[in-house]
Amino acid sequence: MHAPPLVAPVSRRTSPGRRRGVAASVAATLIASLLLLIPGTTASAAPTLLSQGKPVTASSQENVGTPATYAVDGDNGTRWSSAASDPQWIQIDLGSTVAVSQIALRWETAYAKAYKIEFSTNGTSWTTAYSTTTGPGGNETLNVSGNARYVRLTGTARATQYGYSLYEFQVFGGTTGGGSGPTGPIQGGGDLGPNVKVFDPSTPNIQGTLDDIFHQQESAQFGTGRYELLFKPGTYNNINAQLGFYTSIAGLGLHPDDTNINGDVTVDAGWFQGNATQNFWRSAENLALKPVSGEDRWAVAQAAPFRRMHVKGGLNLAPNGYGWASGGYIADSKIDGTVSPYSQQQWYTRDSSIGGWGNGVWNMAFSGVEGAPAQAFPNPPYTTLDTTPVSREKPFLYLDGNNYKVFVPAKRTNARGVSWNGTPQGDSLSLDQFYVVKPGATAATINAALDQGLNLLFTPGIYHIDQTINVNRANTVVLGLGYATIIPDNGVNAMKVADVDGVKLAGFLLDAGSVNSPTLLQVGPQGSSASHAANPTTVQDVFVRIGGAGPGKATTSMEINSNDTIIDHTWLWRADHGSGVGWETNRADYGLHVNGANVLATGLFVEHFNKYDVQWSGENGKTIFFQNEKAYDAPNQAAVQNGNTKGFAAYKVDDSVNTHEGWGLGSYCNFTADSSIVQDHGFEAPVKSGVKFHDLLVVSLGGMGQYNHVINSTGSATSGTSTVPSNVVSFP
Secondary structure (H helix, E strand, O other): OOOOOOOOHHHHHHOHHHHHHHHHHHHHHHHHHHHOOOOOOOHHHOOEEOOOOOOEEEOOOOOOOOOHHHHHOOOOOOOEEOOOOOOEEEEEEEEEEEEEEEEEEEEOOOOEEEEEEEEEOOOOOOEEEEEEOOOOOOEEEEEEEEEEEEEEEEEEEEOOOOOOEEEEEEEEEEEOOOOOOOOOOOOOEOOOOOOEEEEOOOOOOHHHHHHHHHHHHOOOOOOOOOEEEEEOOEEEEEEEEEOOOOEEEEEOOOOHHHEEEEEEEEEOOHHHOOOOOOOOOEEEEOOEEOOOOOEEEEOOOOOOOEEOOEEOOEEEOOOOOOOOEOOOEEEOOEEEEEEEOOOEOEEEEEEEEEEEEOOOOOEEEEEEEEOOOOOOOOOOOEEEEOOEEEEEOOOEEEEEOOEEEEEEEOEEEEEOOOOOOOOOOEEEEEHHHEEEEOOOOOHHHHHHHHHOOOEEEEOOOEEEEOOOEEEOOOOOEEEEEEEEEEEEOOOOOOEEEOOOOOOEEEEEEEEOOOOOEEEEEEEOOOOOOOOOOOOOOEEEEEEEEEOEEOOOOEEEEEEEOOOOOEEEEEEEEEOOOOEOOOOOOOOOOEEEEEOOOOOEEEEEEEEOOOOOOEEEOOOOEEEEEEEEEOOOOOOOHHHHEEOOEEOOOOEEEOOOOOOEEEEEEEEEEOOOOOOOOEEEEEEEOOOOOOEEEEEEEEEEOOOOOEEEEEEOOEOOOOOOOOOOOEEEEEEO
16 A cells, blocks of 8 residues: 555645745745845856756656656656655766756655765766765755766655655756866767778779778788778779778668679788788678679688678688688678688678588588578588577668768567668667767766767777776667777776667777776676566677787676677687787686676687686577687696696586587687697586587697597597597587
8 A cells, every 4th residue: 555645636736845845946046146246156156957857767656646757847846755665766867977066855744864865977886975864854955076977865764654755856066077077068970080981983092092091001910000991872993992900891871782892892811921810800891892803802810790791793711822711700791602711711601691602611600591501510511500599780880861870770580691681670870879989089078978878989099998988878889980999098897888778889899908907898787687688789890809919908808797698790819929918918817708698699709818718607598600719828737727627618608507509619729838738628518408519629720739528528539730620519
């Protein structure tokens, strides 16, 4: 039973509470007017009312006539009242982070004897601005100090038998200042900065511009250049866009066939003597190509997605001369001709259409691919799923007339083939709904933009941050162009996502700083429990690097705590070459740790971590395609001893897990510091009926270390110096 209203609803306009409130309001107006008559005093000295009409939530309401919105409506005859129990809270979202200086409370007869006022800039971390156990009720004015977007009152002891009842909950203050953040509203939209090159068919010397950028980026594996090449809808002739490091090319149509290149988008390995195993960090998206020779060359390794492409011919995945190659990833693409891997050791293709597939080396996986070869692992090494259980394509920038927008594709279930046949399904967001982040932007400004309700579009560049980027709003889009790179400088986590629906993270690189970060990307706080099955968070083309460009450390690269998250193509890499590389110099114990339930990984590349590359603790996880190399630089057997087990598994499923499934998973060892090191197994999992693996392999590269088994004690050992996989078709 709820207590009867303490103010009769039919008499709100003439209730004693309303008369009391009007008198107070009139008195305040008179005082403000009198201040104008006092020398040295101005009306602007008074703080600004920030809370009126703002979004408000509460732990409960007494009945339909006492909602939380009545506490911020400016009407002293209406009120919020709660259920008659402790504790209860009411929270205001001010829309952006501001400097709060005063709180005014106008209690009805049922007031709080004990309560606290708390501030938060992100809705998850709170600080106490005021507390009391001797609240007097009536009208209270509290002088407080702090920056907040969210202001919460929590009552812990009621003065009456009824719930808490407030006529008005008012927050006063101004904008944040002091140089630590923005001093006013942040504007969305704007230009895309100097490192985004936009072409239309009439642009002069397109090829010259492309060549200049390629020559700068061709071998700049750890350089600072970042570029996005955007082509407006139309037809372009005689183009060969060669892509170097940190270079992305994309069409600006809503459909790949809106932007036609009669020519090629080329990745080759001349810079590395025909070896394509280091052709990282480049991408092609949303274009139609008609290759000059009938076949486009895309000889890439990790972190080089080929998305939403239409190749009107064949696709060659090997470098000129058929040297070593170790990629790669295709999604939402149509290749009219044959895809020819040649020397590619492994590859994953998702939700696409192909005219044929040429061959396989170790591990070729397909899900939802029209024209894919039939399941045949290990001879040939094809793992083929008819559909992808759940997928949602990556958001992308496009032009609607002359206006930039970001298209957010819809979720698909049991998908097969491309998403863009017919009318694309999803939502369009105008650019003015995004804070267009440019080099030099501070973490404080980025967080203030998020607090204000803006999405983020990172333009190409390198971003040093001194505080965690906090993504707290459902459906927020964080999209990077041209391999925008985020570096935490002082050991903070680079980015945290709240346990909310539908966040989309896509297209950026997290580069560990020299001071150890506990976690670079955390999706959901630990203990997250909400279901997001209807609207999952997606992590797409989000890459992590530990060392290589300089010393870097992070205990865990990526931690997934939110249920139903989709990890769609990631490369988590503890560097084995470059600068700042050594067993302790770029220490990073764990690559991916999954605690959430129903998490799906499609295209998981994780390499060289000091302990577990992947540790899966959540129920009902699924992985389609996994590529791994164990850390090259382990100094000796003792350095990787895991209790009684030799070596940490590349992919471990915790003993507590009852359901898990994986398809097309491979792990390789190349212990260059001590070739006598032995791994007991590449994969480790509990033996339970609900834990299933299909098509597993381990490989010793040239005999530099050995595996005793593939998974647990199942599967034969790798053999001598011959680089031949040991395979397990089904486990258990």
